[in-house]
Amino acid sequence: MHLNVFTQCSPSPQxxxxxRYPGDRTATGYRSLSHWTDIARRLxxxxxxALFFADVHGVYDVxxxxxxxxxxxxxxxxxxxxxxxxPALAAATENLGFAVTxxxxxxxxxxxxxxxxxxxxxxxxxxxxxxxxxxxxxATANGLGExxxxxxxxxxxxxxVAVVRAxxxxxxxxxxxxxxxxxxxxxxxxxxxxxxxxxEWFEVRGPHQCEPSPQRTPVLYQAGASPRGTAFxxxxxxxxxxxxxDPAAGAPQVSGLREQVAAAGRDPAAxxxxxxxxxMVGATRAEAKEKARLYNELWSGEGQLAKWCGWMxxxxxxxxxxxxxxxxxxxxxxxxxxxxxxxxxxxxxxxGDVRYLVSRPRRPRREAPVTLYGTPSEVADxxxxxxxxxxVDGFNLIPCPPSAGVDxxxxxxxxxxxxRGLFRTSYAAEERTLRERYFGAGRSRCEVP
Ligand SMILES: Cc1cc2nc3c(=O)[nH]c(=O)nc-3n(C[C@H](O)[C@H](O)[C@H](O)COP(=O)(O)O)c2cc1C
Numbered sequence: 001m002h003l004n005v006f007t008q009c010s011p012s013p014q015x016x017x018x019x020r021y022p023g024d025r026t027a028t029g030y031r032s033l034s035h036w037t038d039i040a041r042r043l044x045x046x047x048x049x050a051l052f053f054a055d056v057h058g059v060y061d062v063x064x065x066x067x068x069x070x071x072x073x074x075x076x077x078x079x080x081x082x083x084x085x086x087p088a089l090a091a092a093t094e095n096l097g098f099a100v101t102x103x104x105x106x107x108x109x110x111x112x113x114x115x116x117x118x119x120x121x122x123x124x125x126x127x128x129x130x131x132x133x134x135x136x137x138x139a140t141a142n143g144l145g146e147x148x149x150x151x152x153x154x155x156x157x158x159x160x161v162a163v164v165r166a167x168x169x170x171x172x173x174x175x176x177x178x179x180x181x182x183x184x185x186x187x188x189x190x191x192x193x194x195x196x197x198x199x200e201w202f203e204v205r206g207p208h209q210c211e212p213s214p215q216r217t218p219v220l221y222q223a224g225a226s227p228r229g230t231a232f233x234x235x236x237x238x239x240x241x242x243x244x245x246d247p248a249a250g251a252p253q254v255s256g257l258r259e260q261v262a263a264a265g266r267d268p269a270a271x272x273x274x275x276x277x278x279x280m281v282g283a284t285r286a287e288a289k290e291k292a293r294l295y296n297e298l299w300s301g302e303g304q305l306a307k308w309c310g311w312m313x314x315x316x317x318x319x320x321x322x323x324x325x326x327x328x329x330x331x332x333x334x335x336x337x338x339x340x341x342x343x344x345x346x347x348x349x350x351x352g353d354v355r356y357l358v359s360r361p362r363r364p365r366r367e368a369p370v371t372l373y374g375t376p377s378e379v380a381d382x383x384x385x386x387x388x389x390x391x392v393d394g395f396n397l398i399p400c401p402p403s404a405g406v407d408x409x410x411x412x413x414x415x416x417x418x419x420r421g422l423f424r425t426s427y428a429a430e431e432r433t434l435r436e437r438y439f440g441a442g443r444s445r446c447e448v449p
Pocket of ligand 1: 006053054055056101131132133134135222223224225226227228229230241242243276332333334335336396
């Protein structure tokens with residue numbers, strides 16, 4: 001089983017209002033190195049695959065046409081750039097992987113290639129790139145280019161991935177760096193090539209700025225679940241994150257994705273599928289209940305609305321309650337509409353439903369959609385069900401509360417999974433890169449065609 005822990009360098013990653021959770025360290029720790037090195041060491045002691053950082057550009061200003069609610073409730077603002085943390089986290093650990101979210105819409109591919117090769121060198125081959133197309137229009141107000149419609153962003157991303165992979169994989173041959181002091185030749189120029197890319201979106205000549213890193217191409221993560229996002233994942237991704245409501249409803253989504261991977265000419269087993277969701281674990285039922293009570297008490301409905309409106313690119317405050325969600329023409333993320341359709345296929349979901357779902361605190365329950373909640377044994381039971389019924393390869397755990405939840409994963413949940421033989425008790429010495437951890441020793445290079 002593969003386990004990632006998902007977070008962000010922000011005071012209240014994912015769950016709005018939870019920065020106030022008593023004793024939680026994220027509210028101020030997010031901007032301190034020791035906070036993150038401490039988390040990285042804990043995750044490594046628990047043999048976790050990777051620490052995965054979200055990232056956005058722009059402010060959530062769609063709800064009520066203002067960024068004030070987002071700023072007030074720390075909706076991914078303030079935040080700092082996670083890529084900068086990686087060398088320090090790599091120095092504090094030996095095996096843990098690191099995934100950084102990086103936008104194909106708001107960066108140039110040449111910069112992206114240089115950044116990820118640098119990170120792969122500095123971490124010794126432990127890096128993944130979470131490929132996102134971004135949804136916040138507000139980024140364009142900061143000189144980061146123009147806002148593109150949802151599917152066009154993915155078209156551009158297709159070309160983007162081709163460019164960066166060409167820089168990573170075709171520009172420098174193996175053995176190009178000869179370090180031949182007698183011949184006064186550091187690099188053999190015959191083994192370094194331009195990529196001469198001229199496409200619809202990009203013109204990149206190359207050569208790549210960096211010599212090849214251990215993985216050359218970082219492990220490619222992707223999480224878009226709209227039809228266009230799924231087609232993109234089937235073509236490019238090695239690890240895909242799905243947010244499915246429950247194991248039985250998720251099974252066809254997982255098999256559908258694997259069918260699309262096969263249709264794209266790839267081995268369906270060459271894509272690892274991870275279910276993502278909140279995990280809240282208590283040593284006892286009473287402890288779990290107390291955490292759930294606090295979660296409800298601290299929940300910020302307004303913060304959550306600000307986040308969802310920005311994510312969907314729809315101001316739910318400005319739409320009449322009875323508007324069917326499927327009829328809203330928005331260019332943000334489209335996966336939520338699909339999520340609702342799968343959650344209640346017979347229902348006409350309206351704006352009022354979404355506003356209620358998003359803003360109301362929902363006390364975590366064992367059977368609640370997406371959530372992993374309860375004692376270690378209850379959560380492990382549910383995870384086993386996900387593995388068996390939905391056919392996922394693992395989980396992208398979103399700890400709740402944000403920092404103390406990491407402790408609960410490491411101290412309570414992982415030992416239970418290890419006791420059941422479901423999770424490794426040590427890292428395999430021969431799997432030196434992050435890609436090898438997913439696909440086996442000797443497979444450090446990206447095999448996506
Ligand atoms: C687990 C997970 C993590 C994500 N992390 C980010 C992120 O950090 N930044 C971002 O801009 N989008 C993020 N997204 C959004 C998606 O990757 C995707 O770009 C968005 O949902 C729009 O695509 P879609 O309509 O195909 O879903 C994440 C989604 C999931 C499920």
